[in-house]
Amino acid sequence: MRRLKIPRVMSTQHPDNVNIPFFARDSALGGEDEITEAYYAFAHLGIDEQMWDYEGKEVDIFVVKKLLTRYGDFFRKNVLGKDVFITYRVPNPTIEKTEGKVLIETLESIPRSSDVAQIFYGDENIVPIFEVILPMTTSAQEINRVYYYYKKYVAGVQEYKFYPGDVKIKDWVGEFKPEEIEVIPLIENKESMLISDKIVEEYLKDKNFEYIRVFLARSDPALNYGLVSAVLLNKIALIKLWELSEKISVEIYPIIGVGSPPFRGNFKPTNIENCLSGYPSVQTFTVQSAFKYDYPPDIIRNAINEIKFRKRGKPIYFEFDRALQIIEKFTEEYTKQIEHLSNLINSIAKFVPDRRKRKLHIGLFGYSRNMGKIKLPRAIRFTASLYSIGLPPEIIGIITLSDKDIELISDVNKYFIEDMKDATKFLNEESLHLLLPRTSNIYKKKLYDMGLLDNINPEYAQLAKIFLEKLKSGDFSNLIDLVLEMGCIRGFLG
Secondary structure (H helix, E strand, O other): OOOOOOOOEEEEOOOOOOOOOOOOOOOEEOHHHHHHHHHHHHHHHOEEEEEEEOOOOOOOOOOOHHHHHHHHHHHHHHHHHOOOEEEEEOOOOOOOOOHHHHHHHHHHHHHHHHHHHHHHOOOOOOOOOOOEEEOOOOOHHHHHHHHHHHHHHHOOOOHHHOOOOOOEHHHHOOOOOOOOEEEEEEEHHHHHOOOOHHHHHHHHHHOOEEEEEEEEEEEHHHHHOOOHHHHHHHHHHHHHHHHHHHHOOOEEEEEOOOOHHHHHOOOOOOOOOHHHOOOOOEEEEEHEEEHHHHHOOOHHHHHHHHHHHHHOOOOOOOHHHHHHHHHHHHHHHHHHHHHHHHHHHHHOOOOOOEEOOOOOHHHHHHHHOOEEEEEOOOOOHHHHHHHHOOOOOOHHOOOOHHHHHHHHHHHHHOHHHHHHHHHHHOOHHHHHHHOOOOOHHHHHHHHOOOOOOOOHHHHHHHHHHHHHHHHHHHHOOOOOHHHHHHHHHHHHOO
């Protein structure tokens, strides 16, 4: 494979920030602002990869041309595709039928970006885009479809003649580079994470790759199955991928999609150690918008440098059977509570302000019950909604954990209790009564027994109480302002 450098830090466009970046033209980033953002991430924060998200949003397909044209001095010294990287995230037509042709358009734009870069650098070997991320991957077949579509029907068409006796297409419009792309499966649901090794092994069986990158979601598993389940699912997948790598002698470089709230990873500039030590075999960590814009630039740069300095190691091993039992009971309790809270969550979500001009992809959370199929906002808005009433989603499900369960979780994630304390700082105890009848006191006792009621922020709890009272009374004035005020205290929107 052509790559000599595998990034440690990937900037993403996840809209979990409270503060608006200084270069933004609007409170919701989009269009030209995202071009500037990519340059800012590379040149000012020291990030070495930018996810460019085509999934569910309109984005600029001329990103390579605009970056090289506007910021030529930087990119002459930092070659796009060798030193810094743009990585596309594309729709998955198996799941998102209406977005399927966006995938085709995106793949067809890749050779054009190579033409631009080759002219800019005066080097025909420069390929700026050679990877795409495929979200909601559940099978090797889905990855293969993207890989072979590009190889056969995008780059492959260059060898065809228009008609017998005529020139080949590449003689007419130039060569198509790269001739093949690397597809990064983004694995998001429980069933697929538990067989992530089988999916990857099946995909690789007819290919001679030296490495593959595999993206493990952290936010959507938390949304769907709860915090503890998400942590354990990721750790199981990381062990299985490590063992597969040793079995087939192909390097597997995991990416993990962590955000700033503990519910989505607790990965922020002031607290990177929990993820670096908790996920030692991960190669690439995502730096989302709150990480980039809700802290001083010097602190951000120092954190990024520390991530890049640290080397990856082996995953943390533990007993799968016990972990799966914990996941099952935790998920069951979490699901019951979220179904109960779903109407309240949806009523709050409309007051969480947009930070990107985007429509996030289809959610995985949908449970068929007698009450019908519930729908929830995406993970960031979901998290912000529960935090706004002082009910951190991290706590939902913890009453199922025994002392031995907590011991196992703490063995594989030594910062588990600290993460929980980071969340319960923003607890409004009165909101525990919103949980299912007869469970609020059980939750309160569990929180007390775990030492999680000792550091509640009284100012925050009062704001959450005011928000809830205004919501219940139908007084919606200033609710958006309250959401932002509480977000500023937390250091993230959702």
